[in-house]
Amino acid sequence: MSRFQFPPSIRSRPVYGTLEPRRGTAHLMVADAEGAEALLDLARAAPEMMAKAHVLYIPAAEGNDLADRLRATGPAQFYVGPSYAASVSRLRKALADAHMGLQIYLAGTEGLIGQAMQEAMSAGYPASAIQTEHRGSVARRVQCVHCKGVTENVSVTPFVCSHCGLNLFVRDHYSRRIAAFQGVCVDAEDPGDVPAQEGLYQ
Amino acid sequence: MSAGTKKIDVTVTEVVEVNDLVKRFRFERSDGAEMPTFSGGAHTVVEMKDGGITRLNPYSLMSDPRDRSAFMISVRRDEQGRGGSLFMHREVKVGDRMVLSYPVNLFSLDLRAKKHLMIAGGIGITPFLAQIKQLEGMNGHFELHYSVRTAALGSYTEELKAHYPDRVHVYHDDQGEAIALGDLLDGQPLGTHLYVCGPKGMIEWVCRTAEERGWPAEAVHYEEFLAPQSGKPFSVTLAKTGKVIPVGEHQSMLEALEAAGVDAPYLCRGGACGQCETDVVSHDGAFVHRDHWLTDDQKACGNKIMPCVSRFEGRSLVIDR
């Protein structure tokens, strides 16, 4: 199952939509893992768009690699990267060379969507004009509010900060500027009194 | 109290004929204090005592926002208008005392933009003059494309070209020059915001073209003040007091409410800001909606009206005031 219906939450928590084709002079599409399915749906809805599309895809470490199917949609430029960190320079270059009239589509995990959105925003593109669609894992990027270290791929709460070792409770409070949810020490008052760990959205 | 309608007593300290159609006015505070600050794109509402009637017309501030000594506006003479611009041209002299509102900005720069692309038509140049000064002070990146009827009627073209030879492009209608809009828009770097001020047709053309080329609405800004238009006289009833107020042929409903002593809210007086939105309690007749504020659905519903520019034709109109 690649689609997950997030329950309503505080305003700070990002919400995602469904990608739809929009008129534009060029199209930049960024996806990771099962986010590729959202791009495939988009290409099916508007195949002609792909001739003006630049697709950046980061397959999951394990699981389905949808790169071949994405390539088959015939994007003008197609790039497959091993990780977001390895692909971000390509994304920055694409944004730096782009002109107004570009449409931006982001699909996949929250970490991918948030970080790519942060790049587009710092390129001056209005955040609310960027289309997003969540697919796949509900794991999050979490910043420890104490040491500021970011832990990737957090799927349980509380968890141990990979930088400072505190027990962090994962909040829905999100920062667009750093593209991460906030993790707050759960046992500050009573060190060692840590609630049982549970999966996010379980 | 009407929001944004705090007043400033000023004295006219300079009247300059810019060309055959445009005059520039400089206002300084009568008490010698500093003017309030504003940001580029802001307007002020000028109060004109014209015989028995008080006219309140909005004009964009064109002076340098960093200059606290005075406000400056430029007024284009409109022979067809209801008389505000003619009053400014004919009656206002150096030394006159006048009243201005505090500035309000409905057309501000989005300072997150990497570049500001400005498109002006005719007297629509005025808000850009202040914005350009503001950007100059902060090393902002801008480009202006300015369309005028003829060289003689092009206000401030010479100054602009002399100061910013690489960033200002002037087009003369009478020489068949036109902005190559499609190419211009396609060539803008990501992060550009687009601003347009000018005649209605120009604003529509620019907004439509930008949309067709994939520009997000968030990056497109425009300002069009509608002048209230004359129409058939009608009357409006206030639900709270039952008072019936006649609206004359050359008066807006907002002006009629004010003349009757009602403290009705407003900011732009031009159908753009939404401040004057008024609930309709009942009506028997047809609305003449002219604003840019209400959605088409709201207009069709008939339970709201913008008294600054919209009118009514029919037997009765009761509003929630």
Ligand code: FES
């Ligand atoms: S006063 Fe601004 S819309 Fe009426």
